[in-house]
Amino acid sequence: MRNLTIVGAQFGDEGKGKIIDYLSSYFDIGVRFNGGENAGHTVVNSGKQVKFHLIPASFFGVKTLVLANGVVLNLEKLYSEIRELSTISKFPDLFISKLAHIVTPAHFKRDSLLEGVRGKSQIGTTLKGIGPAYESKYGRYGIRIIDLLQDDVYEKFNLLSQIYNIQISKEEIEKIIGIAREFSGNLIDTADFLLENIERGKKILFEAAQGTFIDIEFGTYPYVTSSHTISGGVTVGTGLPPKYIEKVMGVAKSYITRVGEGYFPTEIFGNEAEELRKLGWEYGATTGRPRRVGYFDIPMLRKSAKLNGFDYIALTKVDVLGKFKKIKVAISYEVNGSEVKEYDPLLKVDKVNYEEFKPWDDNPNNLEKFIDFIESEIKIPIPIVGNGEDRDKIIVREKIY
Numbered sequence: 171m172r173n174l175t176i177v178g179a180q181f182g183d184e185g186k187g188k189i190i191d192y193l194s195s196y197f198d199i200g201v202r203f204n205g206g207e208n209a210g211h212t213v214v215n216s217g218k219q220v221k222f223h224l225i226p227a228s229f230f231g232v233k234t235l236v237l238a239n240g241v242v243l244n245l246e247k248l249y250s251e252i253r254e255l256s257t258i259s260k261f262p263d264l265f266i267s268k269l270a271h272i273v274t275p276a277h278f279k280r281d282s283l284l285e286g287v288r289g290k291s292q293i294g295t296t297l298k299g300i301g302p303a304y305e306s307k308y309g310r311y312g313i314r315i316i317d318l319l320q321d322d323v324y325e326k327f328n329l330l331s332q333i334y335n336i337q338i339s340k341e342e343i344e345k346i347i348g349i350a351r352e353f354s355g356n357l358i359d360t361a362d363f364l365l366e367n368i369e370r371g372k373k374i375l376f377e378a379a380q381g382t383f384i385d386i387e388f389g390t391y392p393y394v395t396s397s398h399t400i401s402g403g404v405t406v407g408t409g410l411p412p413k414y415i416e417k418v419m420g421v422a423k424s425y426i427t428r429v430g431e432g433y434f435p436t437e438i439f440g441n442e443a444e445e446l447r448k449l450g451w452e453y454g455a456t457t458g459r460p461r462r463v464g465y466f467d468i469p470m471l472r473k474s475a476k477l478n479g480f481d482y483i484a485l486t487k488v489d490v491l492g493k494f495k496k497i498k499v500a501i502s503y504e505v506n507g508s509e510v511k512e513y514d515p516l517l518k519v520d521k522v523n524y525e526e527f528k529p530w531d532d533n534p535n536n537l538e539k540f541i542d543f544i545e546s547e548i549k550i551p552i553p554i555v556g557n558g559e560d561r562d563k564i565i566v567r568e569k570i571y
């Protein structure tokens with residue numbers, strides 16, 4: 171296997187950062203293909219937390235990083251993240267797609283404005299201008315990095331400003347253009363670059379931001395993000411044909427969390443929820459918001475495995491769940507008097523059927539039973555298990571590299 175795509179199997183925040191970081195040293199190139207600074211991938215290195223928002227979480231292991239065309243970039247944030255990370259470690263070579271769209275202050279304002287208009291039915295976005303940036307892109311009035319280096323760039327800002335009826339000041343525009351000029355030596359055709367590198371035998375790790383059920387197509391619409399978070403997102407998000415995707419790994423947390431609005435069947439509330447939230451420190455890496463929490467959901471993972479074509483599953487935060495007094499796993503739902511074994515964002519679930527497991531804090535055999543049960547239900551191997559914050563807290567059940 172040369173190329174691997176890692177995606178979130180649930181609603182995001184599954185702990186992809188840790189798994190990507192663990193596997194990164196087996197790859198030459200790390201690629202982000204969707205989303206923007208709404209992502210927050212955390213890696214804990216010798217007790218020190220490093221958060222990646224735009225830079226791929228494969229930072230510590232690969233020699234080359236790529237931000238592909240499917241990503242939307244707040245250039246100011248990118249600049250400051252690079253500066254910050256450069257103080258921690260030698261920065262890998264960074265290449266950015268010429269075609270990547272940018273996020274401007276007008277997109278930030280529009281994000282807040284749209285959430286305000288929605289009122290009670292707001293999405294609960296990260297307010298980082300992500301939805302509006304994709305809206306501009308698909309509306310065909312977006313601005314790509316390459317556009318920032320052309321003479322007619324002011325006309326593009328003007329059009330955006332007119333459509334949104336939001337002022338973008340000359341200073342704001344000049345700042346963005348100034349940063350784009352600094353990145354002009356990093357701009358490439360990422361589709362060509364990746365293809366050439368694959369032909370030269372280089373190994374590529376593609377990492378998705380967010381999770382399967384906040385995918386713009388297959389998530390709990392409209393409570394979703396605006397990009398393709400599933401494995402298929404690699405092809406449109408990089409320009410590489412599907413045959414190069416190869417293997418896909420889904421990262422699933424051993425319980426469910428969600429930030430923002432939108433129903434999920436196994437959600438728990440009250441003191442029980444508070445206990446799990448505190449145990450797992452479930453607060454948004456980008457926004458600091460408390461995450462909603464619930465029990466692990468096999469029907470959800472089953473659907474996720476189908477949408478993404480998982481070859482492997484990495485299970486995370488079992489150390490947290492092992493300390494929880496009540497360990498339950500959803501095995502099916504009751505819907506209109508019938509048993510349903512596969513999640514669908516459109517389902518109205520009447521009741522969730524659970525299986526209970528014994529805590530494993532002082533009995534590792536109970537953890538093996540829990541993992542074996544999930545494996546046998548999903549019929550996909552779980553070679554890697556995250557068992558603690560630090561990067562060496564990994565249980566390798568089967569070596570895949």
Ligand code: IMP
Pocket residue numbers: 181182183208209210293294295296297298299300301379380381384393394395396429430431
């Ligand atoms: P947006 O991506 O900021 O437009 O937010 C849309 C929805 O996706 C909201 O419910 C966010 O909380 C959620 N979301 C966006 N990025 C992430 C992430 O990295 N992890 C988890 N949820 C996210």
